[in-house]
Amino acid sequence: MEDNSYNKSKPIGIFDSGVGGISVLKKAIKILPNENYVYFGDSKNAPYGVKTVEEIKKLTFKSIDFLLSKDCKAIVVACNTATSAAIEDLRKRFKDLPIIGIEPAVRPAVNLNRKGKILIMATPITLAENKFNKLVERCAVNSEVVALPCAGLVEMIEEGIFEGNDIKNYLEKRFEGKIDKDVSCIVLGCTHYPFIKKEIVYIIGDEIPIIDGSDGTARELKRRLKESNILRSSDQKGYVKIFNSKDNSNLIDLSYKLLDLE
CATH class of the missing domain: 3.40.50.1860 (Rossmann fold)
Known part of the structure; x- marks a missing residue:
């Protein structure tokens, strides 16, 4: 039987057009506290909701490439706009990668x-x-x-x-x-x-x-990780790393603040 422990320890990549997807990250951590997470907010190009579908696709693929450079084992597109515009194309490009989107509940x-x-x-x-x-x-x-x-x-x-x-x-x-x-x-x-x-x-x-829709997205993430046999087996709490395309430490600070907000 193949040893999958290395893949299991890889982080989950979560992407949004800005800081909004932190609400999904919070829910994911609640449901899957032992996983490692890398979050990327594309605040430099926010909001996506006023851009063309082609622009949104291009920005989304660029953001996913960044997360894959961090060796993520699964991707959550924690942005309704990006999910609507790009999720089907993402799944065609990355056929073997679990990609979970979000949609209005x-x-x-x-x-x-x-x-x-x-x-x-x-x-x-x-x-x-x-x-x-x-x-x-x-x-x-x-x-x-x-x-x-x-x-x-x-x-x-x-x-x-x-x-x-x-x-x-x-x-x-x-x-x-x-x-x-x-x-x-x-x-x-x-x-x-x-x-x-x-x-x-x-x-x-x-x-x-x-x-x-964050609860449903987090539960679907858990289901897909289990299905692919890449749930992290450690009983220790995972790490969270947050990145943002906007060169602004205030946005990183804001993201961590939102993560701790109850």
């Missing part, structure tokens, strides 16, 4: 079985992509789904703005006329958005459930 939203429409916050390009439309058609046949494009929100979060009047004013304008008794839940369709969940609750109240 439409199915979990439907499974709540709450009366009313499902409100999905996401970047404009995620909502415009065919992958999103197919997801809604597949998972929400009998549900009313309302897309809420949030242009400019990622930029604020990349600047380290997670609370305060700027975020509150932005959310109040976005939710104006959208929040009523007919809303069953809100889906956070961008990995940056969980970091402003407190401010969303402040605006809409705590009676409407707010969900995101």
